[in-house]
Amino acid sequence: MALKFKSFRSGSGGNAALLWNGAGGLFIDFAPGCQRDCRAVIAEAKRLCGELLGAVITHAHGDHINKNSLKVLAEAGLKAYCHPRAAEQVLARCGRDHAGVLSPFESPLVLGDFTVSQAEVPHAPDYHTCALNVTYGRGLKRRRAAVFTDFNAFTDTHVSFAAGADLLLLESNHDPELMRRNRHPGSEYHMSNPLAADFLLRVCEADGPPQAVVLAHLSERCNHPDLPEREVRRHFKKKKQPVKFRLHTAPRDGSCEPLEIE
Numbered sequence: 001m002a003l004k005f006k007s008f009r010s011g012s013g014g015n016a017a018l019l020w021n022g023a024g025g026l027f028i029d030f031a032p033g034c035q036r037d038c039r040a041v042i043a044e045a046k047r048l049c050g051e052l053l054g055a056v057i058t059h060a061h062g063d064h065i066n067k068n069s070l071k072v073l074a075e076a077g078l079k080a081y082c083h084p085r086a087a088e089q090v091l092a093r094c095g096r097d098h099a100g101v102l103s104p105f106e107s108p109l110v111l112g113d114f115t116v117s118q119a120e121v122p123h124a125p126d127y128h129t130c131a132l133n134v135t136y137g138r139g140l141k142r143r144r145a146a147v148f149t150d151f152n153a154f155t156d157t158h159v160s161f162a163a164g165a166d167l168l169l170l171e172s173n174h175d176p177e178l179m180r181r182n183r184h185p186g187s188e189y190h191m192s193n194p195l196a197a198d199f200l201l202r203v204c205e206a207d208g209p210p211q212a213v214v215l216a217h218l219s220e221r222c223n224h225p226d227l228p229e230r231e232v233r234r235h236f237k238k239k240k241q242p243v244k245f246r247l248h249t250a251p252r253d254g255s256c257e258p259l260e261i262e
Helices: 035-049 067-075 084-094 096-101 156-162 176-182 193-207 227-238
Strands: 003-011 014-021 024-031 052-056 080-082 102-104 109-111 114-121 129-136 143-148 167-171 212-216 246-249 259-261
Touching: 003 035, 003 143, 003 167, 003 212, 014 035, 014 129, 024 035, 024 067, 024 114, 024 129, 035 052, 035 067, 052 109, 067 084, 067 096, 080 084, 084 096, 084 102, 096 102, 114 156, 129 156, 143 156, 156 193, 167 193, 193 227, 212 227, 212 259, 227 246
Parallel strands: 024 052, 052 080, 080 102, 143 167, 167 212, 212 246
Antiparallel strands: 003 014, 003 259, 014 024, 109 114, 114 129, 129 143
C-alpha cells in the first residue's frame, strides 16, 4: 500500500499535515485554525484514511499545537504525541488541564503501521523542537517521510537523519533579501530558502534523492510562493546536480492535492 501525504495548512497561521495508508492516518502537527477549522480537518482526514491514530507534534509553538486544537483532539479521542520537554512547554502555554491529551515519548513510537523517531533541531530559544522520521512498512516495502519544520541551521547529523527518506517535508521560510527589507521578527529562527536548498542538496548527495519534496512554512511577508522552488533549482544547477524528485510547495492557508509515495 502506498504512503500518502496531504498538507492542510503550512505557515505561521497554522500547521497540519496528514500521512496515511490503508490502515490509518497520522497528523504531523495539528493547529489548522479555530476549533471549527480543526473539526473540519479531522472530518476530511477521516474521509481520506478512515482511522486516525493521533497527531505527532514537533514543538510547542501555537501554530503547531494550541488550546483549540488540543480541545478538538480530545473531543475526537486522539492523542498528541511529542517529546517530554515539548509536552511540558505545551502544558506551560496551554494549561495542565490538557495533560490527558498529551502522550510524551523519547524512544521510537509505534502507532499502527507507523514508527516515529525524533531528532532535536535548533529553533527558537526555550522551545524544544524535533525533526521527525515516520516509517511505514518493513523491508523492501518500507517507506519513510522526514519532517524538518521548524529549524534555522543543520549539521551532518540532521542530513543523515533525513537521508534516504522517500518524502521530505522541508521548511523554506524566507528569502534573505525580503527578510532584510521587512525586518520580520522571528524569521531568524526559521530556515531561509538558500539554506533549505543546500540542506536538500546534501540530503540527495548522502543517499540519493527522495521521491518527493514539499517545501513548507513559507513566511507571508518574507517569501513568495515561487521563490523556494526557484532557489532549489538554481542551487542544484549551480552545483551541477539534476533535480530527480517531484518538487511541491505547500500553500500557507489552504490544502494541497494528496501526494502518493509508491
